[in-house]
Each structure stands twice: as structure tokens, then as C-alpha cells.
Amino acid sequence: MRQGTAGDLDLDKLYAARLQAARARPYLATALFALHAVESRQVPTMAVDRHWRCYVSPAFVHRTPVEELASVWVHEVSHLLRDHHGRSDRVARERGLSxxxxxxxxxxxxxxxxxxxxxxxxxxxxxxxxxPAALRLPEGGLMEDYLRLFGLGPLTQDLAWLDCGSGADGLERAWDLGPGGANGLAPHEQDAVRFRVAEGIRGRPGSAPRGWRRWAEEAFHPPQPWRELLGAAVRSAASGSGAGEDYTYGRPSRRSASVPGAVLPSLRRRPPRVCVVVDTSGSVSDAELGSALLEVAAIARAVGGRRDLVGVVSCDAAAGAVLPLCREEGLGLIGGGGTDLRAGFAAALRSRPRPDVVVVLTDGQTPWPRERPSCRTVVGLFRREGSRRSWDEDDPDHVPDTPPPWARVVTVG
Known part of the structure; x- marks a missing residue:
């Protein structure tokens, strides 16, 4: 679509289209009215940024019927609700796309x-x-699935004009107002909007298409609390002293202003290294070990997809070797004997390079180190019901020691 010439943005027409969109899709009304419209002659049609601003071409509004504008409103807000910008960033990191x-x-x-x-x-x-049919793709797929199935070529050559903004693909545009611009939504406000929309879809499941019902089921389940704590520990480790390892001129140091005529490099911080100690003793079930593997994958995502920064050590009464998560062969968890995670802590702290964060996944039936480790520690306790928390193969009345106060303790599962 080529942008023509027109006068000022016709807000009456634009907002009438938004109202029509809300009437057609009432479960999206909260999100539609959370978008702030910004006039822009740089966008070809309409586009969104990751801060929930909608940039609108006056020429596009002038030449487009209200009925089509209503559909474009729904299309653009769908990018934001489905977090296409965040998902695009993750895919780019994981698959090396640039x-x-x-x-x-x-x-x-x-x-x-x-x-x-x-x-x-x-x-x-x-x-x-x-x-999807125009690109010979199946219907009902996710963005990540489609990316594996097509490349740019004859079927996409007429789509070079397409630009739904950074809210669709994560790449900032010249017209973006950025995080400090006016009328953007903070991350917690965005999450609140998504929750309200998901709540509306779940309340009236028969009125929403299959794709929206699938999205609502996923959005309605909050993140695991322990993962939020791990993320906080990881961010804290990254911002602590000694977390920088090299200098870069990509972002000059603020101290350059005090040295006229010179450009000083800034300290480049690296993502923190994490070592995961997995309790593989006989008291840990196969289901819990499977859960541990899922959590290891979540930890890799918490450090930006850098699997090379994550090591895993199996530990029952003795610790195995620290295995890098990025190795080609499968990650095997070995054990089955008694439990003494002090050996796992020691192995993690001996690994080179040393970890910034140690994560321990265990049922809690273990002695703990007397001294606080030299790095941040998160203990994930497998969820147990009732008396199973104090179960012991040799002493049914045994009550294990609770994790020490220097560890951040959360429940897994």
C-alpha cells in the first residue's frame, strides 16, 4: 500500500473504526482502548511499537473505509497481545537471525x-x-512454526511494503517514541491488559476463534513464581560489581564528557553464568527429574538463550561432572543413591569459569553447606503433598533440615 497525500489525521473516522472493532470483538475492547494513537507520515498504513502506541498514516485513514480500518485496529492490537515483539527477539537470539x-x-x-x-x-x-494459504502454508500455526516453513522469494516479493512496526517484529523504527516517550504502557500495565482480555475470552469461549482461545489459555496461567525469583537473582548478579568483563566503544562512557576530545569506552556487561545442581537421589521421582529438565530449559531462556552460560551437575551422595548445556549429545541425569548436596555445591563452585548464580533443584532431603556460597543461590523445592515432604527411606519420622536462610527458596511444580 502506497501512502498518498492527505490533510490532518481524521480522528473521528479513526476512532469510529476502533469503536466498530470493539463491537465486533468485544473481548478485545480493553486492549483496543489501551492503544494510544500517534499521527505519523512515516508509516505506510498503521503500525504499533512495543509500548502500545499505534502510529497512523493520515493518508491511509483518508483513503480506507471505516470497515477496513476496524479490521486493521484488531490486527495491530493482536500483535501486542500475542507479544510478537518479544517472541521475535527470542527467535532471533535462538536461531541467529539478524x-x-x-x-x-x-x-x-x-x-x-x-x-x-x-x-x-x-x-x-x-x-x-x-x-497462510497465499504462501502455501497450513492454517492454525504459530509465528515460530511459520518461520521454519518459508523464506523470502517469489511468493513474498509483493510484501516488501509490509510494516506493522516494532510491536510486530521487535526492530525499532525511526518513528518510535521509545520507552521514555509519552502515553506508553509500562510492562505491568501491558500484562494487566492481556489478563483482562484473556479473562474475557475464557468467560465467553464460544465467541472467540480457536487461535484466540489457545492464546487465552496460555496467557491466563501466570509464570511460575520461582522463575520470577530466578530472573531477579540473575538480573541482580548481572548488575553486581565484577559482572563486566570487557570494554566497548559501541556505547561511549559517560565520563567522556569530562575529557574533551576523547571518547572513552564503557564497561560491557555479560550475561551471568548459572550452574544448576539437580538432586538425582533415590527419593526424587522420575516426574520430578522431568520437571527439573524443563526448569533447566527455562533457566537457559532467563540468560537470553545463551546455553553456553549454563552448566548442570547431577548429585546424589556424590556429585558428577559439571556438563555444559550446549553440548550436542543429550543431557543425562545420573544418580539414585543417598543425598548430600554439599558435594553438588562444591562441584558447582569449583567449575571454571565460576558461576554467578547457583540453582539447586531438590526435594530438600539433604544436609546443607554450613557457610554461605560465594555467589547468589536459589533453591527450588519440588512440590510434595503432606507427609511426603518428610519421607525418608530409613527413618519414617525423619524431618529434613530446611534450606539455610542465605538461599532464596521457592517451590517448583
């Missing part, structure tokens, strides 16, 4: 995820809307 061409692919894939079931029932399909 450049505007790859971000265009992400925008196209995100559009396919939205458009396969968003139109109809009061919403017309806008001109130029990208559908």
Missing part, C-alpha cells in the same frame, strides 16, 4: 498467525492482508 530481511519474515509470519482466523463475523478482510 537484519531487516529476517525481521520482515517475522512480521509476515506473525501476520499469518493472526490473519488465518481473525476476519469474518463483522470484520472484513483488509486489502493486502497476508494469509
Amino acid at each position: 537484519g531487516r530481511a529476517e525481521r520482515l519474515r517475522m512480521n509476515i509470519a506473525a501476520d499469518c498467525e493472526i490473519n488465518d482466523d481473525v476476519f469474518g463475523d463483522g470484520l472484513v478482510r483488509p486489502e493486502g492482508a497476508v494469509l
Whole structure:
């Protein structure tokens, strides 16, 4: 779509379209009215940033019928509700994707995820809307799935104009007002909007398409509390003294202002290294070990997908070797004997390079180190019901020591 010439932004027409969108999709009303419209002659049509601002071309509003504008409102807010910007950033890190061409692919894939079931029932399909069938892709997929199934080529050559903004693919645009700009939503406000929308969809499941019902089920389940604590510990370790390991001129130091004519480098901080000690003693069930593997994957995501920064050590009464998570063969957890995680702590702290954070996943039936480790520690206790928490193969009346006060203790599962 080429941007033509028009006068000032017709807010009456734009907001009438938003009202029509809310009537057609009442469960999205909270999100639609949370968007703040910003006039921009740089955007080709309408676009969103990750801070929930909607940039609107006056020419596009001038030439587009209200019915189509309503559909575009729904399309753009769908990018934000489904966190396409955050997911695009994660995919880019995990698969080593970079450049505007790859971000265009992400925008196209995100559009396919939205458009396969968003139109109809009061919403017309806008001109130029990208559908999976046009790219010979199956319906019902997620953005991440579609990215594996197509590349830029003859089927996408007419989509070079497509630009739903940084809220769709994570790449900042020249027109973005940024985090410090006016009328953006803070992360907790964005989460509150998503929760309200998911709540509305779950309350009336028959009125929402399958893709939205799937999204609501996932959005409605809050993150595991222990993962939030781990994330806080990881961020704290990254900002602590000694967390920087090299200098960079990519962002000059603030001290440069005090040295006229010189550009000083700033300290580049690296993501923290994490060592995970997994309790593999006989009192830990296979289901709990499976849960531990899932948590290890979550820890890798918490450090930005850098699997090379995560090590894993199995420990029952003795500790195994610290295995890097990035090795090609599968990660095996070995053990089955008694429990003494002091050996696991010692192995983690002996590893080189030394970890910034130690995470221990255990049922809690172990002696603990007397002295506080030299790095931050998070203890994840497998959830147990009733008396199982104090179960012991040799002494049924045994009550294990609680984790020491220097550890951040959370429940896993």
C-alpha cells in the first residue's frame, strides 16, 4: 500500500473504526482502548511499537473505509497481545537471525498467525492482508512454526511494503517514541491488559476463534513464581560489581564528557553464568527429574538463550561432572543413591569459569553447606503433598533440615 497525500489525521473516522472493532470483538475492547494513537507520515498504513502506541498514516485513514480500518485496529492490537515483539527477539537470539530481511519474515509470519482466523463475523478482510494459504502454508500455526516453513522469494516479493512496526517484529523504527516517550504502557500495565482480555475470552469461549482461545489459555496461567525469583537473582548478579568483563566503544562512557576530545569506552556487561545442581537421589521421582529438565530449559531462556552460560551437575551422595548445556549429545541425569548436596555445591563452585548464580533443584532431603556460597543461590523445592515432604527411606519420622536462610527458596511444580 502506497501512502498518498492527505490533510490532518481524521480522528473521528479513526476512532469510529476502533469503536466498530470493539463491537465486533468485544473481548478485545480493553486492549483496543489501551492503544494510544500517534499521527505519523512515516508509516505506510498503521503500525504499533512495543509500548502500545499505534502510529497512523493520515493518508491511509483518508483513503480506507471505516470497515477496513476496524479490521486493521484488531490486527495491530493482536500483535501486542500475542507479544510478537518479544517472541521475535527470542527467535532471533535462538536461531541467529539478524537484519531487516529476517525481521520482515517475522512480521509476515506473525501476520499469518493472526490473519488465518481473525476476519469474518463483522470484520472484513483488509486489502493486502497476508494469509497462510497465499504462501502455501497450513492454517492454525504459530509465528515460530511459520518461520521454519518459508523464506523470502517469489511468493513474498509483493510484501516488501509490509510494516506493522516494532510491536510486530521487535526492530525499532525511526518513528518510535521509545520507552521514555509519552502515553506508553509500562510492562505491568501491558500484562494487566492481556489478563483482562484473556479473562474475557475464557468467560465467553464460544465467541472467540480457536487461535484466540489457545492464546487465552496460555496467557491466563501466570509464570511460575520461582522463575520470577530466578530472573531477579540473575538480573541482580548481572548488575553486581565484577559482572563486566570487557570494554566497548559501541556505547561511549559517560565520563567522556569530562575529557574533551576523547571518547572513552564503557564497561560491557555479560550475561551471568548459572550452574544448576539437580538432586538425582533415590527419593526424587522420575516426574520430578522431568520437571527439573524443563526448569533447566527455562533457566537457559532467563540468560537470553545463551546455553553456553549454563552448566548442570547431577548429585546424589556424590556429585558428577559439571556438563555444559550446549553440548550436542543429550543431557543425562545420573544418580539414585543417598543425598548430600554439599558435594553438588562444591562441584558447582569449583567449575571454571565460576558461576554467578547457583540453582539447586531438590526435594530438600539433604544436609546443607554450613557457610554461605560465594555467589547468589536459589533453591527450588519440588512440590510434595503432606507427609511426603518428610519421607525418608530409613527413618519414617525423619524431618529434613530446611534450606539455610542465605538461599532464596521457592517451590517448583
